[in-house]
Amino acid sequence: MAKTFKGGVHPPEAKVTAELAISGIELPERVIIPLSQHTGAPSVPIVKVGEKVLVGTKIAEADGFISVPVHASVSGEVKAISDYPHPLGRAMPAIEIESDGKNEWIDLSDWHDLTDASPDRIRQAVRGAGIVGLGGAAFPTHVKLSPPEGKSIDTVILNGAECEPYLTADHRLMLEHPDEILEGLRVIMRVLGARRGCIGIERNKPDAIQKMNEALGGENAIEVLDLKVKYPQGAEKQLIKAITGREVPCGGLPMDVGCLVQNVGTAYAIYEALKFGKPLVERVLTVSGCAAKRSGNFLVRIGTTFAHVVDKAGGMTEDCAKVIMGGPMMGIAQHTLGVPVVKGTSGIVLLSEAEISLEEPGPCLRCGACVDHCPMRLVPNEIARLVEKGHVKAAESYGLMDCMECGVCAYVCPSKINHVHLIKVGKSEVIARRKKESKKEG
Amino acid sequence: MSPLAVGPSPHIRQDLNIRGVMYAVVIALIPAAIGGVYFFGIRALFIMILASVAAIATEAICQKATRRAITISDGSALITGILLAFNLPPGVPYWLPIVGAVFAIAIAKIPFGGLGYNPLNPALAGRAFLLASWPVYMTAAWTAPSRGTLSGMNAITTATPLGVFKVARQILINPGAGADEMSRANSYLAELYSSASLKNLFFGNVGGCIGETSVILLLIGAAYLLIRGIICWRIPVSYIGTVALLTWMLGGKGLFHGYPLFHVLSGGLVLGAFFMATDMVTSPVTPKGKIVFGIGCGILTTVIRLYGGYPEGVSYSILIMNITVPLIDRYTRPRKLGEVGSS
């Protein structure tokens, strides 16, 4: 039996791009590189307008431990440092670079392979390359590689579940770069002193399972595990539960149960950074959706606008109703194609009118579907109701803060209630309150 | 290109909506509705139509009067109408279903906020109101099915099977009953429990409320709802299981001499367990809560049938359990993933 967790749903997979090899796209004439592409403090610019940069030039420095530097993704000239539309919503500071079309890289010829270096040197290099989790959350990877004193990690899980509909970037990476991914995993295991490594892949990717197994040979410490095809199989806590049987405590982190989860794309980026000194200036993403004229998996420079990517991929149809960064379950709807690709952009999904639901929310029927399917085993109908009525404290006692916003509840709800929206509203209220309280105390 | 929609995630939704749920239930009720007409004649059809039209009209009028959006097309009032008719004896006067439906919607549903907010199952509330106000019609307006007897047996034909059971049981547990009275009661029970009688109960060829008599037709509809995932097994199984267990334990002379199959097949249990106790709005949302709810219904139904003043107790049991739903939900919350301690 394939491993899995309790709850979840199985939306249409729509992995139409699974067979399409990763291809490059024409470089853009300009890129917009936001200073905030990761969870944590935004980076601080270290270039000036008018300065010439190469691909890989560090253009902004990390600010504090939970932060990473940012690098130029094209060669050319810094045009402006100002506010630009950001895929996470409001406008945020970014560095605009006009490309000189030469695609000149920084000199990496005297780079020494660091894959065998000391853990500290590796953490430093991973951070220096600006690497963050590429699955979407964009948490700085070096932080995850530095568990605090007293926490030991015995299991490293590479997430190859890719459970969101449409997305196939990780799938393609596993098919095309299995050895590099494995090498990345080995480095992570060594840095953390973990005994066991796992690569969890949903069963709808048998070719990837086979490829990874072949690449593995007979290595004992690492295992490829097939997972049931179910959303959100790739969510951290669900993945850990499925693979190790351990439950990350409420409010806790994977390291509390000795686990670390990294996306396969991140492992690949780690490998490239250590082996060749390559900073994170590009990533693989999927362009798909019923409103995409041509779908595919593309290697795209960070900072390329969605408009450029969509255009070069083949364009969109007339009836495109929603542009999503990420997958249709957890992704973020964009109001403009002017937003840039950031480190956490796993896909650009163009949904047609027919695909999106425009039905107004109705009254909760108390059908219990959301309760049955919630992978965190919450009572989403009650949480949503309480937030809507302004009883955020009561919602908290129902597990408001344990919600991972996977959207399963809203997906199954016959009344089309916007649980996730309400939950986000509730959470931000709680966070604001907690901040206030801690200020009072401090 | 039209402006891009920005809305909260998830951006895709399952097709099933409120109407889809409601009309699935309506479809599931059709076999039993046809059965009702087959067994009790065209009168049954009129009663169903009157109750449904009255329910829908009442909802429209109430919503119009309170300036709320008119939602009669969602199908929920139609279900209330059909279920109310299913719970009426076929011989009631034609105004009775109308009064019941008006009560169900105007008193038991709309004042609480309409669909989703009513604490009691509207159809059952309507039925309870009728039973309290016009007990004679509600307990005596039985008609025998066109091809059978009211009791589904030959020895006695003036009561429904549960009515016969009640009379016989009262004789048997009465210490002062005479010997030939006892033997008559025993022979009634023997015939009630005979395979011919059970067959009548299973197919619906007995007296009873319009939609409750045919177990097989109800099960066909229930299977449809189960397969479509509209209802789940928890409430019906725990409800019927509890009734079976308790009537086996307590339904005869001495412990474990009852005849559970008779109790499962007779009266409104199957209708109630699959179509009324499972009413989403008025039953718990948590998996464990559903089982608690079913067991509660089962205990109450058995108690009323064996010890209460009425031969049947399904409606009241469900109504009483409806009231406990908020409590059940509160105390049966699932254990969160990663939650330590109490389960």
Ligand code: SF4
């Ligand atoms: S409540 Fe949160 S965790 Fe549960 S299904 Fe909804 S979004 Fe997912």
Ligand code: SF4
């Ligand atoms: S799925 Fe929707 S209608 Fe059903 S209980 Fe949850 S919130 Fe209510």
